[in-house]
Amino acid sequence: MADYIWLIPFFPALGFIVNSSIGSRTSKTFVSWVACLAIFLSFLTAVGVFWEFLQLPATARIFEREIYNWIASGELSVNIGFRLDALSVIMCLVVTGVGFLIHVYSVGYMHGDPGYRRFFIYLNLFVFMMLLLVTGNNLLLMFVGWEGVGLCSYLLIGFWYEKDSASDAGKKAFVVNRVGDFGFLIGIFFLFLSLGAQGVWTLNFGEIGRNAHLLSGGAATVITLLFFVGAIGKSAQIPLYVWLPDAMEGPTPVSSLIHAATMVTAGVYMIARLNFLYSMAPDTMLVVAVIGVLTAFFAASIGFAQYDIKKILAYSTISQLGFMFVAVGVGAYAAGIFHLMTHAFFKGLLFLGAGSAMHAMSGELDMRNMGGLRKKTPITYWTFFIACLAIAGIPGFSGFFSKDEILWKAFSSSQGHVLIWLLAAVTAGMTAFYMFRLFFGTFHGECRASEEVKHHIHESPRVMTIPLMILAFLSLVGGYVGIPHLLGGENSIEKFLAPVFGTEIPVKTALNFDIVSAAWASEGAAGHDGSLELALMVASVLIALLGITIAYVFYVKNPGLPGRFAARCSGLYHWVHNKYFVDELYDLLFVRGTLKAGDFLVKVMDDWMIEGLVNGTADWVKRAGGRLRKVETGYVQEYAFGIIVGAIIVVGYFIVAPMF
């Protein structure tokens, strides 16, 4: 199997090539079959590798294969090689598995769109790039995938390019991502040089891992911070999260695949992949965890006052990504990847469900014009319900296990802090609230749509509902691969990932008895580890239930309440509803600043200096030529005179010179 791992990214690439070369001469059916089959074959290959891994002892679970020497220049030698280990195989399974379901869903969703073929070409290209990102065995190949998914994201956000808002959103995503990629690239350079200074010139993950101990702590901190800048851009964290909500201009399957399930998790994957570097830099890890938890909280709060269902889901994605960064930031890489996986299931499902609801409502996205879809679209309703329960962290659903693992690690890890736990737990409650606000607003109550739209409400075709059901099933059971020890499980995903992450950051030997834990200690609940973990688990479940209850009271029991609440705190509401005016702030600080700088450069640098220099040179030559041309009179005899004078001067020189 090890020899065939390159097939995983190869199949989507093949699908991309086939569809883009001969797709226009074939039918839609052919295009969709090629696209879906390509992903499915690559999924099967990933499953094959996974199966083989399970047969092997934990330490032997690395397949690495280099197929081509890509760059060889002096000390720099980069191969196109693939590496599959426990981490990347999970990523491959998520990307191809969820990706395949979304491809199938798109067959129904995009049916009738004039850009049908283009859509599947982009999707295949995207999956290829994402697989390159997760299976590449060196940083440069990862960077190719990293840029590639950015490109596909741009192409797919601006898929309906006739719409100004869509093409603007595409550009915004691209530009904001560049900011992060810049950091990532500098990080690669810096890592290459710092390791090179120690005599190890390599970009290969395995070799970097073996030689990471040569780096000094300061260098590791700088490198990891630069890589984190890349992760911030790609995974939409503060302060570069602004592109993700706008990315919802793309078709819904794209939002689901790229902006929820896969691409945005690249940052988390990258940190997990370079965990050995991050573990050397506790300062960076603290930054990662703090940015993560702040983003989680901040994005969740914006989700309170939005009405566009896809925007709410986008902020929820940002918030959940924040959770993953908390996990990797406190050294719980396995918990982060676990949450990444379960999040891919339920967030993919939420987006597809939202797409299905949108489909039923003739393209309506505003919650205020929805409601009452429960009866008309039962499958969408139930699957959406499961996803909401999963994201809210209700016990038994996948989100519960992963989120609780993160919360516990945030509290107990020696890198963690009780404040991080507290903020994350509050955010978990807020998540439950805004998700159920969305859920009740869309599916319960009276239908607020116009009569004409109401007339057309229908359940989506089976090609769309079957992926929904499969994802709902996964959202339900996906968490059971990581049942914590406390609940009698053995956390198999953590065990599976252990060879990649080595020994995790240890649990604090003596838990800090801060405010919160001190309170428990006084009640005797924090007597030993297990009961504390259980107490925290119960607390987080209670917070989630509280969130759901508040949402129920607000939006089902007493629908007038939110309006009155908003009126009471109109200032706050206005602020939150406009997303804290962050876009406006960025517009003022960066966009206008850049425009002004550009204006200045045009006027002073270009028009005056460069134009002046170039035109001045030309002008000077022209004037000199104007003078000089007078010499050429056209009279042959004057030329002859010139020749003779010249000859006399030359001969005269040879006569006169020897005299001195």
Next chain:
Amino acid sequence: MLQEIPPGLCFILSGILFTIGAIGAIIRRNVIVVFMCIELMLNAVNLVFIAAANALSSVDGSVFVFFIMTVAAVEAAVGLAIFVMVFRLQNTVNPYEVNLLKG
């Protein structure tokens, strides 16, 4: 007889002939005369060669004279052909009226 003419006199004579030719080539207004002046310059050079060859008892100078005469013949043929064409076009061979190629 001939050997008694000192080469210095020959050089002076050829210098005078060359100068006359050069001045004529510059100042005369008839292109045929200009042409003749050029021939005069060439022949002045020939005279130097002959005189020097004689004085040094070497045939090198005499050989050069043949080359120069060949070139002069070719030049005369091409030059006259050009003047015929110029005359047909412009009805004049005054070099001061043929000045289209100027800056």
